[in-house]
Amino acid sequence: MSDKKPTHPDTKLVQSGRRKEWLRGMVNVPVSRTSTVLFESIEQMHAGYPPEDGRLSYGRNGTWTQWSLAEALTELEPGAAGTRLFPSGSAAVAIALTSVLSPGDELLMVDSAYGPTRLFCDRELKRLGISTRYYDPLATPEELAALLSDNTRAIFMESPGSLTFEVQNVPGICAMAKERGLTTLLDNTWATSFFFLAIEKGVDLSIVACTKYVSGHSDLMMGAVTAAPSHFERLSRTGRSFGQYVSPDDAYLAARGLRTLGVRLRQHELGAVKVAHWLKDQPQVALILHPAFDECPGHEHWRRDFSGSSGLFSFALKGGDEAARDRLVDSLELFGIGYSWGGFESLAVPADVDQLRTAARRQYPGPLVRLHIGLEDPDDLIADLATALADYPAS
Numbered sequence: 001m002s003d004k005k006p007t008h009p010d011t012k013l014v015q016s017g018r019r020k021e022w023l024r025g026m027v028n029v030p031v032s033r034t035s036t037v038l039f040e041s042i043e044q045m046h047a048g049y050p051p052e053d054g055r056l057s058y059g060r061n062g063t064w065t066q067w068s069l070a071e072a073l074t075e076l077e078p079g080a081a082g083t084r085l086f087p088s089g090s091a092a093v094a095i096a097l098t099s100v101l102s103p104g105d106e107l108l109m110v111d112s113a114y115g116p117t118r119l120f121c122d123r124e125l126k127r128l129g130i131s132t133r134y135y136d137p138l139a140t141p142e143e144l145a146a147l148l149s150d151n152t153r154a155i156f157m158e159s160p161g162s163l164t165f166e167v168q169n170v171p172g173i174c175a176m177a178k179e180r181g182l183t184t185l186l187d188n189t190w191a192t193s194f195f196f197l198a199i200e201k202g203v204d205l206s207i208v209a210c211t212k213y214v215s216g217h218s219d220l221m222m223g224a225v226t227a228a229p230s231h232f233e234r235l236s237r238t239g240r241s242f243g244q245y246v247s248p249d250d251a252y253l254a255a256r257g258l259r260t261l262g263v264r265l266r267q268h269e270l271g272a273v274k275v276a277h278w279l280k281d282q283p284q285v286a287l288i289l290h291p292a293f294d295e296c297p298g299h300e301h302w303r304r305d306f307s308g309s310s311g312l313f314s315f316a317l318k319g320g321d322e323a324a325r326d327r328l329v330d331s332l333e334l335f336g337i338g339y340s341w342g343g344f345e346s347l348a349v350p351a352d353v354d355q356l357r358t359a360a361r362r363q364y365p366g367p368l369v370r371l372h373i374g375l376e377d378p379d380d381l382i383a384d385l386a387t388a389l390a391d392y393p394a395s
C-alpha cells in the first residue's frame, strides 16, 4: 500500500490496516494463530518487550491479524491514538470504564444506556467503590454540569440511546467535560465511526460493539475501544492487565466485514428510512423513534453531527397493550426475533424500557417495537409489516 494516507472513509475502509509486511503478497492479512512466538536469540526475545502492536512477543499480544484490524479502526477516527480489541462489546465497555475509574470516583451514566452496561455499573463498579449516577440523555451540557460532584471523574454517553434513540449533544458535553478535566466515553455502536467521528467531536474513549455492523454478518462477538492520545496508554495497560484478547479467526472475520461497512450501512440506511416513512403513515403507529426523523428526541443533534443513519430504530404503537404488541412481532415472517442487530438480516423485538430507566422515564402512546432493517428489499419488509399491523387492535 502507498504511504499517502487516504482521507475519505470509503477509501480508508478498503486500504487501512493492510501493511505490505502484514499482507505478504495477499489481499487480506492472513489468519496467524499462535500462543508461543519463537525467537532466534534471547536478545531478540527481550526486544519483544514491553509488548506493543506491531512487535511479536506472545500470542495474547496478537499478531498482524489483530493489529491490522485495530489499525484500520483507528484510521477511521481522525485524531485517535489507537484501538484495543475486546472479546465482546460489553467487555469493551467494562474495560474502558475500569481504565479511567478508581475507588471513590463517581460516574455519570446516561439513562438510556444498553442494559448490561447499567448492570456492570450497578454491580461491578459499585463493588469496587465507584458510584454511578444516571442522567437524562436529553440533558444539556449546562444541566449536566450542574449534576457534577467533587468526585465525578467520567461521563458516559450512548447516542442514540438503546431502544428509545435519544440523540445526545456529544460535542457540547465533551467540551464541558474537557474544561473540568473529566473523561468522556461514548458507546458509538449505532453509527460506528463511519457515520459519527467520535474522537474528532471530543470523545476520549469511543466504544463500538463490532458484533453489530463491523462484523455485519451475525457470526461473531467483538468490541473495540478507540482512544484519544490522552487515554490510549492507560486503556492499553488495563486491557493487557485484564488479559483481554480476541482470536485471529474472529479478527479476520471482523476485518472482512469492515471492508464493506460503508456499502452495507448506506443500504441499511436506505431501507430503514423507507420502512420508517411507511410506518409513520400507518393508523396503528403513533411515533417513530429514528434519529433522522424530527419527532425523535435530539434529532437536531443527529442532523448537526452525524453523516448518516443506520438500520436500527423503534416505533410506538397507538394504543393496544404488550400482549397485542407481542402477537404482532410473533406474526412477522421476514423479521427474526432475537437479540443483537447489525447483521444482513432484519430483526424485530419488543422494547420495554420502564424497568431500565431511573432518571428520565418517558411516556409513550403505546408499546414499543424495535426493528433492525437488514439488506432485504424494503418493499418486502413493508408488505410483511402491513400484514401484521392489519390485525393490530385499533385504538
Ligand SMILES: Cc1ncc(COP(=O)(O)O)c(C=O)c1O
Pocket (backbone or CB within 6 Å): 088, 089, 090, 091, 114, 158, 162, 187, 189, 190, 209, 210, 211, 221, 222, 223, 340, 341
Ligand atoms: C448499544 C450496544 N452497546 C454494546 C453492546 C454489547 O455488545 P456485545 O453484545 O458484543 O457484548 C450492545 C449489544 O447489543 C449494544 O446494543
